[in-house]
Amino acid sequence: MSDPWQECMDYAVTLAKKAGEIIRGALKxxxxxxxxxxxxDLVTETDQKVENFIISLIKEKYPSHSFIGEExxxxxxxxxxxxxxxxIIDPIDGTTNFVHRxxxxxxxxxxxxxxKIEFGIVYSCVEDKMYTARRGKGAFCNGQKLKVSGQEDITxxxxxxxxxxxxxxxxxxxxxxNMERLLSIPIHGIRAxxxxxxxxxxxxxxxxxxxxxxxxxxxxxxxxxIIITEAxxxxxxxSGGPFDLMSRRIIAASSRPIxxxxxxxxxxxxxxxxxxxN
Amino acid sequence: xxxxxxxxQIIRKALTEEKQVSxxxxxxDLVTETDHFVENLxxxxLKEKFPSHRFIAEESTAAGSKxxxxxxxxxIIDPVDGTCNFVHRxxxxxxxxxxxxxxELxxxxxxxxxxERLYTGRRGQGAFCNDKRLQVSKETDISKALILTEIGxxxxxxxxxxxxxxxxxxxxxxxxxxxxIGSSTLALCHLxxxxxxxxYQFGLHCWDLAAATVIIREAGGTVIDTSGGPLDLMSCRxxxxxxxxxxxxxxxxxxxIHYRRDDEN
Numbered sequence: 001m002s003d004p005w006q007e008c009m010d011y012a013v014t015l016a017k018k019a020g021e022i023i024r025g026a027l028k029x030x031x032x033x034x035x036x037x038x039x040x041d042l043v044t045e046t047d048q049k050v051e052n053f054i055i056s057l058i059k060e061k062y063p064s065h066s067f068i069g070e071e072x073x074x075x076x077x078x079x080x081x082x083x084x085x086x087x088i089i090d091p092i093d094g095t096t097n098f099v100h101r102x103x104x105x106x107x108x109x110x111x112x113x114x115x116k117i118e119f120g121i122v123y124s125c126v127e128d129k130m131y132t133a134r135r136g137k138g139a140f141c142n143g144q145k146l147k148v149s150g151q152e153d154i155t156x157x158x159x160x161x162x163x164x165x166x167x168x169x170x171x172x173x174x175x176x177x178n179m180e181r182l183l184s185i186p187i188h189g190i191r192a193x194x195x196x197x198x199x200x201x202x203x204x205x206x207x208x209x210x211x212x213x214x215x216x217x218x219x220x221x222x223x224x225x226i227i228i229t230e231a232x233x234x235x236x237x238x239s240g241g242p243f244d245l246m247s248r249r250i251i252a253a254s255s256r257p258i259x260x261x262x263x264x265x266x267x268x269x270x271x272x273x274x275x276x277x278n
Numbered sequence: 279x280x281x282x283x284x285x286x287q288i289i290r291k292a293l294t295e296e297k298q299v300s301x302x303x304x305x306x307d308l309v310t311e312t313d314h315f316v317e318n319l320x321x322x323x324l325k326e327k328f329p330s331h332r333f334i335a336e337e338s339t340a341a342g343s344k345x346x347x348x349x350x351x352x353x354i355i356d357p358v359d360g361t362c363n364f365v366h367r368x369x370x371x372x373x374x375x376x377x378x379x380x381x382e383l384x385x386x387x388x389x390x391x392x393x394e395r396l397y398t399g400r401r402g403q404g405a406f407c408n409d410k411r412l413q414v415s416k417e418t419d420i421s422k423a424l425i426l427t428e429i430g431x432x433x434x435x436x437x438x439x440x441x442x443x444x445x446x447x448x449x450x451x452x453x454x455x456x457x458x459i460g461s462s463t464l465a466l467c468h469l470x471x472x473x474x475x476x477x478y479q480f481g482l483h484c485w486d487l488a489a490a491t492v493i494i495r496e497a498g499g500t501v502i503d504t505s506g507g508p509l510d511l512m513s514c515r516x517x518x519x520x521x522x523x524x525x526x527x528x529x530x531x532x533x534x535i536h537y538r539r540d541d542e543n
Contacts, residue, residue: 039421040454096455100415100424102473127393149366158366163449163456172449176442186433189362192458207368 009119012109019050019107020125041165042095050091070219083114088222094195108197110222120223122197131201139230146231148254149206154261157209160191160199164215181265200224204231210253214269228252246274316357345540349380354488360461374463376488386489397467399493414499414520415472421452423475426465430481444532466490470497476519480535484511500525512540
């Protein structure tokens with residue numbers, strides 16, 4: 001029996017490649033920067049252009065499918081996940097990096113049916129690394145199979161996370177105290193490259209042992225989440241419970257013991273869910 | 279150039295193999311056989327060609343060599359910058375070679391091993407990445423800044439509080455963000471290329487600073503001490519930025535984390 005979603009996936013890879021070209025071109029130019037939820041939550045015309053590009057081409061080919069895209073949601077579109085085949089899109093993950101020309105910028109596309117992630121694509125376009133995963137078929141980067149590190153000992157771990165775009169003093173305090181607790185275990189170190197999707201792909205490739213963050217959105221996690229699980233890793237909620245795509249938070253790790261140890265160390269930041277109706 | 283090809287092959291090969299890992303000053307201060315091997319290789323090749331020159335290099339210093347800069351032509355070497363990354367196969371690892379004469383930094387070379395990018399700077403002749411001329415960012419405003427830093431080897435509670443406190447201050451000043459990539463030399467190269475606006479760190483060494491300082495200055499940037507005064511190569515601390523204004527702002531904001539000097543006994 002043939003794979004009903006393989007065609008969608010192949011199409012998504014083509015779109016991600018083309019989007020990456022648009023982004024690389026825009027990187028060389030001056031940028032008009034706007035802000036969203038805070039003075040450090042940046043967006044540019046390129047974010048909007050790339051998202052419109054991707055969504056319009058998918059709509060043409062698959063008119064019955066649903067969409068949750070970062071810039072569409074910012075413009076007022078809904079972000080409730082139904083059972084309908086749904087494309088969850090971040091046109092530029094790492095917009096702050098993009099604005100500065102810091103070379104970690106990715107297009108992220110996750111495809112969800114019956115609320116289950118079927119495939120994910122993350123194209124780190126400056127590095128020209130195409131990360132992909134199809135449920136049950138493994139995870140790859142530029143054709144090379146990916147495998148997580150398998151590390152189970154937190155004291156030998158390298159973690160990835162971000163400081164986030166929330167500058168509320170209370171939130172900053174929690175973010176930094178979480179880092180303090182983890183660094184004190186001790187661990188080998190913490191890295192932050194500036195995009196959730198690329199951070200997660202680094203874990204999937206075995207270059208780091210876990211990623212955690214609170215405050216990101218479903219479009220940051222939908223593409224890379226399945227890349228991690230197909231590379232042998234685990235996804236967990238920061239509370240230690242099962243991962244929830246609309247919860248605004250994630251632990252993505254090379255092993256369950258590492259994920260659980262991180263969950264133990266984290267103080268939770270209260271956040272509005274992506275599918276909240278008010 | 280030939281030396282680099284050989285070195286990078288060695289490091290690339292080593293990146294894919296199992297590694298014997300030891301620790302130095304703390305559980306987070308790692309070293310491997312590759313660090314030693316690469317350093318010995320670089321030094322022996324250079325010694326053959328320049329028998330009267332001196333050397334300051336990371337693993338030799340760890341083994342007891344003195345870390346004193348004289349007027350003699352001196353090579354200042356970090357064989358593997360980003361050893362923790364190297365151990366984990368986190369793909370940000372570099373070789374750094376700086377050169378000083380009469381205590382003045384003359385040129386520097388930093389090679390990004392997995393991306394195959396060669397950064398160079400020669401005093402008075404500009405800075406380049408793979409033949410593309412480098413130019414720092416001209417940003418003076420902290421609220422538009424992307425800042426890079428590294429944690430450093432000390433992980434005691436007081437150090438962590440100061441380290442995180444410095445980040446807190448910069449975030450409160452509305453900096454766009456703070457990034458940590460695990461290699462001070464490559465982070466400094468990002469600064470030289472204009473991809474970041476500032477870098478600061480406590481706990482790095484002269485072998486991390488020697489090459490990058492020339493590259494950044496030749497790209498138009500500023501490299502100073504965390505006190506706001508002139509760079510002190512052996513002080514184990516630095517603030518670097520595209521502009522003097524940015525560098526001075528950060529120097530004023532951050533609190534000092536004390537590390538022993540490289541030339542202390």
